[in-house]
Amino acid sequence: MTLVTPRRLIQLLVAANVVLVAVGWIAMRGEAAKPGSGLQIGLVFDVGGKNDKSFNEAAWRGLMRARDELGVTVQFIEPTEGSDRESAMRSLAARGIDLVIGVGFIFGPDLERLSAQFPNVRFAGVDYSPSEGVGTIPNLAGLRFREHEGSFLVGAIAGLTTRTKIVGFVGGMKIPLIRKFEAGYEAGVRHVCPKCRVLSAYAGSEPKAFADPSLGQDLASAQYGQRADIIYHAAGKTGDGVFAAARQRKARVIGVDSDQHENAPCCVVTSMVKRVDVAVLDIIKDLAAGRFVGGIHELGLAEDGVGFIADENNRHLLPLEIAVKVRALRDDIIAGKIKVPDR
Amino acid sequence: MIETILTIAFLAEVLRISVPYALAAICGSTTERAGVIDLALEGKLLFGAFAAATIAHATDSAYIGVAGGMAAGAAVAALQIWFALRLGADQVIVGVALNLLALGGTRFLLQLFYGEGTNSPRGPAFGDAVATNPIVWIAVIATAGVAFAFVRTRWGLRLRAAGDRPEALVTVGVSPFRARLYAALVGGALAGAGGAQISLSVGVFSADMSGGRGYMALAMVILAGWRPAWAAIACVGVACASAIGFHLQIAGSSIPPELAPLLPYVLTLLVLVIFGSLGKPPRSLGKI
Numbered sequence: 255m256t257l258v259t260p261r262r263l264i265q266l267l268v269a270a271n272v273v274l275v276a277v278g279w280i281a282m283r284g285e286a287a288k289p290g291s292g293l294q295i296g297l298v299f300d301v302g303g304k305n306d307k308s309f310n311e312a313a314w315r316g317l318m319r320a321r322d323e324l325g326v327t328v329q330f331i332e333p334t335e336g337s338d339r340e341s342a343m344r345s346l347a348a349r350g351i352d353l354v355i356g357v358g359f360i361f362g363p364d365l366e367r368l369s370a371q372f373p374n375v376r377f378a379g380v381d382y383s384p385s386e387g388v389g390t391i392p393n394l395a396g397l398r399f400r401e402h403e404g405s406f407l408v409g410a411i412a413g414l415t416t417r418t419k420i421v422g423f424v425g426g427m428k429i430p431l432i433r434k435f436e437a438g439y440e441a442g443v444r445h446v447c448p449k450c451r452v453l454s455a456y457a458g459s460e461p462k463a464f465a466d467p468s469l470g471q472d473l474a475s476a477q478y479g480q481r482a483d484i485i486y487h488a489a490g491k492t493g494d495g496v497f498a499a500a501r502q503r504k505a506r507v508i509g510v511d512s513d514q515h516e517n518a519p520c521c522v523v524t525s526m527v528k529r530v531d532v533a534v535l536d537i538i539k540d541l542a543a544g545r546f547v548g549g550i551h552e553l554g555l556a557e558d559g560v561g562f563i564a565d566e567n568n569r570h571l572l573p574l575e576i577a578v579k580v581r582a583l584r585d586d587i588i589a590g591k592i593k594v595p596d597r
Numbered sequence: 598m599i600e601t602i603l604t605i606a607f608l609a610e611v612l613r614i615s616v617p618y619a620l621a622a623i624c625g626s627t628t629e630r631a632g633v634i635d636l637a638l639e640g641k642l643l644f645g646a647f648a649a650a651t652i653a654h655a656t657d658s659a660y661i662g663v664a665g666g667m668a669a670g671a672a673v674a675a676l677q678i679w680f681a682l683r684l685g686a687d688q689v690i691v692g693v694a695l696n697l698l699a700l701g702g703t704r705f706l707l708q709l710f711y712g713e714g715t716n717s718p719r720g721p722a723f724g725d726a727v728a729t730n731p732i733v734w735i736a737v738i739a740t741a742g743v744a745f746a747f748v749r750t751r752w753g754l755r756l757r758a759a760g761d762r763p764e765a766l767v768t769v770g771v772s773p774f775r776a777r778l779y780a781a782l783v784g785g786a787l788a789g790a791g792g793a794q795i796s797l798s799v800g801v802f803s804a805d806m807s808g809g810r811g812y813m814a815l816a817m818v819i820l821a822g823w824r825p826a827w828a829a830i831a832c833v834g835v836a837c838a839s840a841i842g843f844h845l846q847i848a849g850s851s852i853p854p855e856l857a858p859l860l861p862y863v864l865t866l867l868v869l870v871i872f873g874s875l876g877k878p879p880r881s882l883g884k885i
Contacts, residue, residue: 303715303804332714334704334804422847455846459855465715466808467799472614475725476843479606491716491803498799502724 293326293353295538296346298339300358301464302490303332309490309511309530313357313380316534323535324542340364347372353541355534359383359431360461369394376546378537380530381431390549397533398552401431402438402596403587404526404560405486407580408508409442411524411562412484413450414576415506422477424496425456426464426489432456434596435488435510435526441595445583453477457492470495478505484523486510497521506571515567523571525563529553556588607840609727613798615829615836616736617642617807620791621814622821622828623739624784628674630747630823631780632760632773632881636692637677639811640699641785645670645792647703647717650802651710654720659800662720663731663793670789673699674781681885682774688883696811704804715804722800732794736829739787744826756780760879816865822876835861 297317299310314330321328329351331342339361346354347368352375356365359381366384369377369391382396412421423439425432440452455473457463470492474485478499485500486508487493493510497517500507507518509525533553540546553559561584564577586592621638628635648669653662673695680691704714711717723730747753755776758766763773788811795810796802813835814828821827838860845852868875 299715304713305711305716332704334700453847454849455843462805462808465803465805467801467803467806468795469808471725471799472610472840473843473847475610476840476847479610480847494719494801494803495799498722499725502726 293324293538293542294351295320295326295328295353295355296343296349296351297328297330297355297357297534298342298346298361299330299332300356300360300490301461304330306491307512307514307517308493308509309528310357312512312528312530313355313534316531316538317355319531319535320538324538326538326542340368343368343377347375347377350375352376353378353538353546355380355537356382357530359429365394366391376541378534380533382550383431384550392548394548395537395546396550397530397537398550399528399530399533399559400434400552400554400594400596401488401526401528401560402434402441402594403555404528404562405435405438405488406442406445406587406592406594407555407562407584408486408524408526409439409444410446410580410583411442411572411576412439412486412508413443413445413447414579415523415572416447416450416483418481418483419447419449420451420453420480420482422474422482422485423452423454424470424473424477424485424487424489424493425454426458426492427461428456428459428463430597432488435486437595437597439486442583445592446579453480453482457489464490464492466492467495467498471499474499474507478503484508486526488526493517509563513563515563519567521571522568524568527561527563529559529561532559555584607844610725611833611836611840612733613725613727613730613836614840615833616733616794617791617810618814618817618832618835619736619740619829620732620787620794621811622817622832623743623825624670624674624788624791625815625818626821626823626825626828627743627756627784627787628677628777628781629818629882630760630825630879631756631777632763632879632884633678633681633777633781634688634692634883635677635781635784636689636815637673637695637811638788638814639807639809640692640695640697641670641673641788642792642795642807642811643696643699643703643805644673645789646796646806647699647706647792647802648789649793650717650720650796650800651706653722653797653800654718657721659721659723659797660731662797663735663790666793666797667786667789670787670792671782671785673789674785675778677785678774678778678781682777685885700805703802707802707804717796717802719801721797723794723797725798730794730798732790732797735787735790736794740826740829743783743787744824747825752779752783757879760881763881813861816862819878820865820868820875823878824876827875831861834864 333342378395474496484506487496500521645666649662649666652665759773759776817831
């Protein structure tokens with residue numbers, strides 16, 4: 255049989271090197287710089303990737319607005335698995351970037367470690383929650399949302415529009431963060447329709463539970479099969495499968511994070527929007543104005559950090575009188591008259 | 598709960614979930630019975646899913662997508678055979694390498710085609726229909742067809758000889774390499790179709806969407822003693838366990854839903870501990 259000769263080995267290594275350099279060049283391509291503030295912003299995406307039409311995409315929109323409005327230079331990385339995330343952020347921090355943003359709760363421990371190792375670099379984590387015993391870190395900002403408040407409102411919409419009195423929820427990874435969506439949604443459904451049932455299912459307990467559309471389709475089909483007539487998902491790319499199941503039966507569905515109307519124009523009643531774009535843009539603005547402060551920045555209904563979509567696109571599924579009722583609930587939550595559970 | 602399980606809808610659901618597992622398991626039995634260790638099932642599924650989604654998107658036809666997925670699966674199999682049998686690389690390492698290549702390679706190609714490394718744009722899909730989905734029929738026909746072909750066709754006899762006693766093939770003037778190549782190509786095309794089911798049920802490809810299904814399929818191949826039809830049936834069992842898992846969750850049962858998907862793993866381990874396996878591996882598995 256063929257043996258691996260030194261010559262062949264060298265050829266192989268050269269070939270591998272060419273491939274790696276090409277991959278690296280494509281992966282690390284920064285967006286062209288505009289003359290402006292001269293700030294450099296790096297962003298690392300979560301599972302799901304840049305164009306997930308959801309959570310990561312919202313972060314991306316915020317970054318693009320910062321580029322256009324503030325003239326900052328941006329770089330971004332879509333990591334693959336586990337340790338890649340840490341090294342992606344580390345390489346950005348080591349290149350002297352001013353602000354490194356990690357999109358997703360999963361960056362938490364990495365952010366804490368890196369912010370200690372690179373005290374001159376600022377970090378921000380979307381959905382960041384401090385680990386046990388970790389206090390405020392001056393160069394780390396946590397961008398958090400009260401997702402349960404927005405989920406309460408779309409839950410109320412589901413409760414007011416369901417005909418079968420059964421509604422569904424499909425979650426991605428089973429973690430406290432996603433439980434906030436479920437708890438708020440369930441409370442919202444019950445608030446307007448005490449007799450309604452909420453069927454609930456999660457795709458798994460590992461990060462890949464956010465990236466398995468085929469499994470999402472199975473879960474949604476099973477819930478529609480059990481006479482749920484509206485499903486709310488908080489499952490990232492897994493939600494693509496929920497939309498596929500909805501499109502196929504023309505059944506109703508509620509999107510999450512971004513306005514997800516485009517995923518199923520026939521069927522998206524509304525979307526619980528989480529303004530990751532605003533949070534990302536704001537933290538970059540703070541940095542540009544020299545006002546960056548570490549610690550938790552939390553956005554809820556009162557700050558317009560979460561909300562629901564009611565526009566021309568979804569008018570046929572979300573009648574005006576229901577939107578008006580739900581806006582009244584929103585005011586009650588802001589005024590503190592309704593307490594929304596977060597777990 | 599019991600009423601849910603005893604419905605046609607539940608059966609259809611189980612059948613649909615089992616398709617990628619079963620097709621990968623048939624591929625695994627075919628390649629391994631010909632004497633080549635097939636750890637690359639995950640890679641074949643993933644490349645199949647990728648090719649199916651991108652080709653379906655480009656041609657706007659899910660059917661052409663299926664053909665593309667099968668071609669991609671066969672291409673991965675050809676690469677595997679070339680490395681393992683022509684270049685004499687360690688077959689386990691070739692399998693692992695191809696799986697890693699699929700993980701990174703599909704992301705790289707996504708980046709080249711669409712400028713982003715995780716998702717493909719949405720294309721046509723088969724949805725969750727069962728009777729009108731051609732891949733379900735490919736799986737059903739392959740389960741019966743490959744089992745029949747193993748014992749009744751020249752392809753099957755040579756394949757099994759190549760796995761058990763390749764020297765016997767040599768003495769009658771048949772090349773074991775060719776027998777293995779043809780076995781792997783048929784298997785690869787089937788696994789590619791299994792990958793196509795993963796992406797075309799939804800109409801998009803997203804990175805790493807095969808989610809370990811190939812490894813599970815390989816476990817079922819071993820459990821079934823390298824018999825393709827049995828392996829496919831074992832995969833229906835896996836699908837049944839995960840469907841029960843969903844329904845336990847949806848019904849809000851107090852049984853932890855993580856238990857049901859664990860069932861096939863536990864069962865596999867138990868069978869392996871008690872019986873070793875339900876059959877012996879091909880005699881020349883992994884030897885050139």
